Amino acid sequence: MSRLGDNRARLVALYTTMCRIRAFEDTALAAHRAGEIPGPLHVSVGQEAVAAGICLNLRRDDRITSNHRGHGHALAKGAGVAGMMEELFGRAGGHCRGKGGSMHIADFSVGMLGANGVVAGGIPIAVGAAQGLKLLGRDSIVACFFGDGAINRGPFLEGLNWAALYRLPVLFVCEDNGVAAFTATASVTAGPGVAARAESLGVPATSVDGNNAAAVDAAAARLVAEIRGGGGPQLLHATTYRITGHTSTDPAAWRNPQDVEAARAAEPIGRLRERLLAEGVPMAELEAIRGEAMAEMAEARAAALAAPWPDPAAAWEDVQDAGAAQGMA
């Protein structure tokens, strides 16, 4: 295959993953609004390029940690869609057997070590996973996804210092959507920002347009190779935009409508599609990819809705080995 062909295949792969994430999120939102999914739901509409671009460069035996907005990361890392959708629906066939839900999606079989309900909660875990892998003599790496809100928590400071100190194979990915829950991150963040903070801790930082999937892919390819080669941790600062609200029930009406419109115009899937069209990929092929993704997720939704709830007895399982029965007496 020619270099151009390789490149085209990569771009199509990115496009496919992003379409699947978008379709998953849109489907989940619709299901949530229809009352099919209980609990809070944080979707990543508009942020798909970061997950897709990073995970395209990871191997199956690499690990990721994620945050509360983790569907895209899980899907891009290869988590099974049926198990993800069932988990959102709280069904027995979910990856976590219905015990975690959206905020705790995990699929250890593909190295997805868990979404996390606590901002920055995945950072220490990622660092430790990298330390453990190094101790075991593996050449796997860990990609640690977190948002811009996380850089104001202590574990960010502690974790980056630690990773640099022990030269751990971690790619820190700051997915900067500009908002920490309902607050503009810039309004609560002093100093020059995440890249400068990382550099000050000895972690080289690269900034990238996180809505440009090809750029994220290229940056990740370089950084992952350096990290796997023993170069120590790196941070990728990817700027993006969260088109939807903080949760499924947040209309995010407090935002400037012009900003939202501009973000919609710059959203990553449309941008990648323009590029693919310019490179000669037929519209029909792209539409087919999008259509297949939507069909896949619609099917997953229908299957999840029809899937059995967990046996209530499962509520008592997987607490701990020692003393579990005593706590249920």
Add this chain to the structure above:
Amino acid sequence: MPAPRRGWPEMETPGMETITLVEAARRAALQEMRRDPSVWVLGEDVARGGLFGQYRGFLDEFGAARVVSTPISESVIMGAGLGAALVGTRPIIEMRIFDFVMCAMDELVNQIAKVRYMFGGQARPAVVIRMPHGIWRNSAAQHSQTLESWFTHIPGLVVAVPSTPADTAGLLVSAIRSDDPVLFFDPKNLFPVTGPVAAEIAPIPFGQARRARMGGDLTLVTWSAIVPQVEEAAAMLEARGIAADVLDLRTLWPWDEEAVVASVARTGRLLVVHEAVTTGGFGAEVVARVVERLGPAGLRRVARLGQPRVPVPFAPPLEDQLKVDTAKIVAAAEALMRD
């Protein structure tokens, strides 16, 4: 009637050596790190042997990759231990002094205690979290706490509170081999106390109390650093004609409810003694379960003895005013016998 079980044999037994509690703990960890290359230790100053010498010599034997002196970064000490467990290693997470665990409560309570359940059994957080706790050398309010009862409230965790060298060693071996996260409360005030420990340290199962003394007049339930004073008090009580049945719980989750209930069913009187603040201490749980099991008429008298709900002060006369001691235990036991 079974022969009384004694935790502290009076004579040297073949294969046993009398060593300090901290040395017993050191040997237990050493044995397990030799047995299993996936076991490693991380925490402040551990490569220098640890604050109390509990890892003395480990760096030379196991190297810096398995004996990791860390920055003073409790969140990551705790969270990195979890992450490393999730990829198949078995970390011993050293917290230096118990009170510092408060800097890592998200990692402990929201992450370690939850991952197995929340991920539907995909994860086993096989970590040991060592937290030397309790009153020690007038260290005041931030270095003296005994908050073990907090952690019994959290599903997913095992809580170990040994008091003898042999129990410390045997329970630490169990903790390291356990796939559950084990909170291991080293009784730091008892680190210099000596007792017999086997050359080959066998694991002690969680949830089995040690009967330190057999008696029929009242049941004394206790654990951790206060145990020697309870045993001393029991000896004084015996001299006054009161035979106490002394149970050292050794672990608080799981805990040996059956042994306690059986003892109280026999004696009808229960005194729980712990170093921790009485209010909300694990003594409340012990008493509640015994009353639930035996019914209000099933026992004649019940009491708890712990510290008042006051921070631990610095000056010796102030600390002495509040802390549990042998005289207070004797007085509480005698009061329980009056009716």
